[in-house]
Amino acid sequence: MIDVPERLTRRVAGFQAFLRGHGFRAGIPEAVDVLTLAQSVDITDKRRLRASLRSLLCSGHSDWTRFDDLFDAYWLRPNRTVLREARGYSSDGSRTAEIDGTRARGLLGDVRQGAGHAGNVSGDNAALGGACSDELLESKDFRLLTRDDELEAVEQLVARLAMRMRRRMIRRQQIAATGRRLHLRRTLRNSLQFGGTPLELSFGRRRRKSPPLVLLLDVSRSMSIYTYMMLHFTRAVVRGFKRAEAFVFHTRLISVTDALMEQNMERMRDRLTLISSGWSGGTRIGESLQSFNDDFAGQLVDRRTVVVIVSDGFDTGEPSLLSGEMQRLRARARRIVWLNPLLGRPGYEPTSAGMSAALPWLDLFAPAHNLKSLLALEAELLKL
Amino acid sequence: MGDAIEFQKRLAEAGYIAEPGLASALELLQILGRPLLVEGDAGVGKTEIAKALARVFDTHLIRLQCYEGLDASSAVYEWDYQRQLLVIKIRETEDLPAEQTERHIFSESYLLKRPLLRAITEPDPCVLLIDEIDRADEEFEAYLLEVLSDFQISIPELGTIQASSRPYVVLTSNGTREISDALRRRCLYYYLEYPEFDKELRIVKMHLPNIGNQLARQVVAFVQSLRGFDLRKTPGIAETLDWATAVLQLDVDDLNDDPAAIKRLLVCVLKTREDCATVSDLDVERLIASSG
Numbered sequence: 001m002i003d004v005p006e007r008l009t010r011r012v013a014g015f016q017a018f019l020r021g022h023g024f025r026a027g028i029p030e031a032v033d034v035l036t037l038a039q040s041v042d043i044t045d046k047r048r049l050r051a052s053l054r055s056l057l058c059s060g061h062s063d064w065t066r067f068d069d070l071f072d073a074y075w076l077r078p079n080r081t082v083l084r085e086a087r088g089y090s091s092d093g094s095r096t097a098e099i100d101g102t103r104a105r106g107l108l109g110d111v112r113q114g115a116g117h118a119g120n121v122s123g124d125n126a127a128l129g130g131a132c133s134d135e136l137l138e139s140k141d142f143r144l145l146t147r148d149d150e151l152e153a154v155e156q157l158v159a160r161l162a163m164r165m166r167r168r169m170i171r172r173q174q175i176a177a178t179g180r181r182l183h184l185r186r187t188l189r190n191s192l193q194f195g196g197t198p199l200e201l202s203f204g205r206r207r208r209k210s211p212p213l214v215l216l217l218d219v220s221r222s223m224s225i226y227t228y229m230m231l232h233f234t235r236a237v238v239r240g241f242k243r244a245e246a247f248v249f250h251t252r253l254i255s256v257t258d259a260l261m262e263q264n265m266e267r268m269r270d271r272l273t274l275i276s277s278g279w280s281g282g283t284r285i286g287e288s289l290q291s292f293n294d295d296f297a298g299q300l301v302d303r304r305t306v307v308v309i310v311s312d313g314f315d316t317g318e319p320s321l322l323s324g325e326m327q328r329l330r331a332r333a334r335r336i337v338w339l340n341p342l343l344g345r346p347g348y349e350p351t352s353a354g355m356s357a358a359l360p361w362l363d364l365f366a367p368a369h370n371l372k373s374l375l376a377l378e379a380e381l382l383k384l
Numbered sequence: 385m386g387d388a389i390e391f392q393k394r395l396a397e398a399g400y401i402a403e404p405g406l407a408s409a410l411e412l413l414q415i416l417g418r419p420l421l422v423e424g425d426a427g428v429g430k431t432e433i434a435k436a437l438a439r440v441f442d443t444h445l446i447r448l449q450c451y452e453g454l455d456a457s458s459a460v461y462e463w464d465y466q467r468q469l470l471v472i473k474i475r476e477t478e479d480l481p482a483e484q485t486e487r488h489i490f491s492e493s494y495l496l497k498r499p500l501l502r503a504i505t506e507p508d509p510c511v512l513l514i515d516e517i518d519r520a521d522e523e524f525e526a527y528l529l530e531v532l533s534d535f536q537i538s539i540p541e542l543g544t545i546q547a548s549s550r551p552y553v554v555l556t557s558n559g560t561r562e563i564s565d566a567l568r569r570r571c572l573y574y575y576l577e578y579p580e581f582d583k584e585l586r587i588v589k590m591h592l593p594n595i596g597n598q599l600a601r602q603v604v605a606f607v608q609s610l611r612g613f614d615l616r617k618t619p620g621i622a623e624t625l626d627w628a629t630a631v632l633q634l635d636v637d638d639l640n641d642d643p644a645a646i647k648r649l650l651v652c653v654l655k656t657r658e659d660c661a662t663v664s665d666l667d668v669e670r671l672i673a674s675s676g
Contacts, residue, residue: 051408059568064575196472
């Protein structure tokens with residue numbers, strides 16, 4: 001048993017509160033463990049204190065990468081209250097991120113800043129009000145989200161939504177499916193009353209997998225303010241579903257499944273930036289779909305696959321090409337869903353050449369400009 | 385106890401080179417009795433941690449490899465159906481009441497213990513390695529959570545089995561699927577990076593005592609810079625060791641002695657066609673030259 005100065009234990013408790021403020025899940029069990037730890041490990045040794053607390057209080061890789069900076073901020077410098085205040089009130093994403101030391105949080109830092117600027121220009125109502133409830137956030141257009149804490153809250157909601165979608169879809173299928181395999185254990189149990197002869201057979205339900213999903217994401221300039229959120233959504237879907245593939249397109253089509261699976265957020269950001277750099281203007285939806293049909297559809301799309309296209313439908317290519325490729329895809333996939341962020345704006349009509357070429361082939365045409373529309377989508381997807 | 389440096393030494397004696405942070409985490413695992421979740425890329429030595437831990441605690445290792453569709457009958461327990469059926473048949477002639485037969489065939493001697501049940505019914509604490517937990521389904525994850533917090537398993541026909549010892553639990557994950565917050569909260573956490581130059585060099589020397597100093601440094605430097613490439617499958621420590629072993633067979637003291645042969649042996653390190661294409665011959669020559 002080591003005698004720990006009370007001041008130090010109090011500082012440690014303060015550190016936990018500090019981490020909670022930064023989105024760590026450091027609850028009461030952890031607090032108890034820290035006290036246990038203090039009695040058997042010499043926590044006056046700063047290196048060991050750091051290593052122990054890091055293992056104890058982190059619960060994922062993003063926590064892990066932020067921990068060192070936060071530890072330094074708390075234990076080395078005295079101005080920690082200033083740091084906490086600064087969070088969430090600055091509309092300049094990059095600066096806050098730097099202060100917080102949360103480099104890992106942004107998916108595509110530049111895109112997010114782009115979204116911030118666009119929001120400032122298009123509507124100042126985003127900057128109003130200190131407290132904003134989840135409910136308000138749900139119906140707010142993604143392009144109007146400017147504040148750092150709002151973005152973060154929506155990010156989390158989006159990720160949770162994707163996870164929930166997956167669970168719901170699996171559960172439904174479990175109930176629907178009827179078994180084919182003999183359930184030995186139950187059969188044996190039943191056989192007891194017949195003296196060991198298995199007269200009554202029991203069957204186990206066979207679990208079916210969630211339907212394969214393919215997401216095609218438009219990342220052209222006209223979509224840029226939604227790209228950030230949609231990438232977040234895509235990432236959560238790709239990581240949550242067992243069989244999901246994601247592609248981004250602009251003037252050509254590139255698979256991003258591997259990049260989105262990347263554990264290390266920093267590296268993922270680099271890879272995505274690399275992928276999207278050096279592209280010229282214009283959106284070629286038709287050609288992108290063509291390359292998808294030619295190169296990937298054979299492997300990825302079967303009769304059970306749901307294909308989700310996220311695009312505003314502004315195509316600089318030939319509408320007839322787009323229409324033809326949609327038809328090819330239609331023949332292969334189970335369902336085609338088109339999400340158009342513009343559909344959420346009052347007065348929008350899908351009259352652009354590209355959009356009207358694609359419309360006849362869709363099973364579902366839905367908005368995706370705020371959380372509410374994504375939530376509604378969940379129910380729609382289940383019906384398909 | 386209570387000294388991470390000491391612990392680090394014991395791990396090294398057991399054949400595992402750990403950085404001080406990892407030693408601290410393992411020490412915590414021992415003190416707090418919480419499971420340790422280790423994440424990191426494939427091939428950084430996550431599984432080896434559990435093996436080394438078993439050697440340090442001088443106990444045995446029980447390993448549960450997770451996969452999609454893993455269920456209770458292969459992770460927790462299963463009844464020995466064949467023997468049960470046989471006994472029912474034999475007893476048929478004896479004219480015993482059915483309840484008695486039932487009691488008999490659902491007794492512990494007909495129970496096949498799978499890793500989880502085995503781990504908690506050991507007389508002494510063992511090391512339980514739950515490998516690649518992210519591959520298992522959510523249902524299994526939830527079940528595991530229950531076992532890891534209560535340390536008891538209930539079997540409907542037999543009743544609740546209490547743990548006779550608490551295993552040291554190590555879970556590993558590659559991020560195939562996001563694992564639940566609840567499980568994360570239960571666990572201590574460690575993120576294992578690719579080893580630094582010095583650490584990897586020590587690992588190579590420990591596993592291949594015959595390797596020359598110069599050659600070992602070159603091999604490690606080569607693989608370290610190879611990790612900087614955008615590869616589909618980044619080489620892990622196992623790949624470094626494989627390659628070093630192969631290079632050792634060539635009977636050279638320096639990578640520059642026989643670059644052509646070294647290139648052929650790169651199959652140990654680059655394991656997909658794309659990766660072989662990414663790293664050109666020119667790259668290989670440059671890497672050999674710069675590895676000193």
